[in-house]
Amino acid sequence: MSDETVKYLLPENRIPKSWYNIVADLPQMPEPVLHPGTKQPVGPADLEPLFPMAIIEQEVATERDIEIPEPVRDVYKQWRPAPLYRARRLEKALGTTAKIFYKYEGVSPSGSHKPNTSVAQAFYNKEAGIKKLTTETGAGQWGCSLAFAASLFGLEVDVYMVKVSYGQKPYRRALMETYGARCVASPSTETNAGRKILEEDPENRGSLGIAISEAVELAAQRDDTKYALGSVLNHVLLHQTVIGIEAMEQMEMADADADVVIGCAGGGSNFGGIAFPYIGRNLREGKNTRIVAVEPAACPTLTRGTFAYDFGDTAQLTPLTKMHTLGASFMPPGFHAGGLRYHGMSPLVSHCKELGLMDAVSYNQVECFSAAVQFAQAEGIVPAPESSHAVKAAIAEALDAKEKGEERTILFCLSGHGHFDMQAYTDFFEGKLEDKTYDEALLQEALSKLPNVG
């Protein structure tokens, strides 16, 4: 292959045949999930109102390789394997001595990595005879991805979309409706959780924690309805590992190996997707690839949160998981990377951070948009506001390598495109975008309310 190759492409028959389960390689098991009432470890029966058994089994699985069902691989063919790019034009623009590679997940039908799990979740629910799925969405990427997957498997979907994003991103809602889903601004009057919040605060702009409460409440009420989560849980990160598995093979095609692997982290799914196969390789083969999660400074779960048991939602309906959290009642300020506005973090990512298997950094939104524009002008792809955090960190790494005169190979996950987020870019160009800061007193208050698990 010529030295100037830009895209490293795999044929359809190289779509991975199994997902990678990092639990098999961890030196220490993560803490169990606890029942919100009894504070005892949950059993499969506790999770059954929300998820089909095949997904519950994946949530607690310990084997390393978990087979991807053929119908899921069939749907993956619509866009997978996703391309790996060498960012040659960005490297030139930066004048860096580093090599920058990015795994581009924006080629999926809905424009992000999210269908890697929505397709699997829709498949398992269909197999279990489920008729309808409920879910939350922040910026709308997950809602669109579940709507897309559900349309292929003939399932209905109700999406509770965080109100601030519902107002900012009307075309995301239109896309969900195009795929046949119903999209409701959250908090809504359709649930007890939503009504209670609106009574206390009619102007509430919503959060992922609230939207999850609404979706969970409705799913738990009906036998033919289950809940689907777009991030955080073990099975979601498992499904996303196709990103890292493919990327590793493509890096070999490029005759390169990553010194540092970067992903933005909201609930941790695209990050886990690209990073876990590398963390596993570090653990099994004694390699030293540096792993970096990037989060928004306005919602700094991994860098400022407490590692403790907490609820996944605001109304305290979900089981308790041990994770980095800002407190389930914490309301992050309304910034543009809606998919990163979550108080908690994947328990598996949190566990890896505690074990010292990875680092985390945070950046403000203005510097991330600035990096995204620089990336778009060099590479042509407009990053999603969430992905811009990974872009910013990758550029910072490349400039650091340049300053030190080092060769460094950087791999990052470009988790989605920003075609539905152009209002955010317009705000940035007009100087209307501000760096939001969270209220330290409110953060301390939310942390003081963490559940006591004894």
Ligand SMILES: Cc1ncc(COP(=O)(O)O)c(C=O)c1O
């Ligand atoms: C494009 C994109 N990247 C990243 C994220 C953050 O989610 P996660 O941390 O689960 O990858 C989102 C969430 O909506 C997203 O839409």
